[in-house]
Amino acid sequence: MADKSFKNNIKKKKKKVLISVKETIAKIFSNKKEYTEAMGRRKTAVARVRLYDAKKNEVMVNGKKAEEFFGTAELVEKVYEALKDIPSKYTISAYVKGSGINAQAEAIRLGVSRALLKIDSSLKSSLKAKGYLKRDPRSVERKKPGLKKARKASTWVKR
Numbered sequence: 001m002a003d004k005s006f007k008n009n010i011k012k013k014k015k016k017v018l019i020s021v022k023e024t025i026a027k028i029f030s031n032k033k034e035y036t037e038a039m040g041r042r043k044t045a046v047a048r049v050r051l052y053d054a055k056k057n058e059v060m061v062n063g064k065k066a067e068e069f070f071g072t073a074e075l076v077e078k079v080y081e082a083l084k085d086i087p088s089k090y091t092i093s094a095y096v097k098g099s100g101i102n103a104q105a106e107a108i109r110l111g112v113s114r115a116l117l118k119i120d121s122s123l124k125s126s127l128k129a130k131g132y133l134k135r136d137p138r139s140v141e142r143k144k145p146g147l148k149k150a151r152k153a154s155t156w157v158k159r
Contacts, residue, residue, distance in 0.1 A: 040111030049111030
């Protein structure tokens with residue numbers, strides 16, 4: 001019985017987050033604006049990225065500005081890396097879930113790169129050379145039975 005109420009609470013929280021994200025996006029953009037959408041993944045992080053034409057580069061992640069969401073300049077820099085050498089400006093709206101903030105930043109970067117390719121295919125060589133189009137497949141190795149972790153065994157004792 002407690003499991004059902006716990007799951008319902010999680011679903012309600014997810015719905016509240018999605019509603020707040022949609023409201024903040026609606027404030028920034030009118031519904032009539034066109035956008036380019038792409039997905040980016042890293043470990044278990046999944047990012048849905050939308051690019052809108054704008055006057056300056058700006059990134060919104062889950063309804064917050066990228067600086068506010070990530071907190072560190074290094075992670076914010078990862079998100080903006082794909083936009084550095086592009087002459088046109090975009091406002092980016094990203095919805096991210098799963099994994100940690102580093103993997104989320106890299107997932108957004110991949111999503112932005114893929115969306116830029118949809119807009120202008122001539123950017124492929126420069127984005128590929130920098131490694132922004134490669135999906136990093138590394139993830140956590142599963143735990144094996146009889147071991148403490150994926151490879152860590154209990155200490156062997158002779159007697």
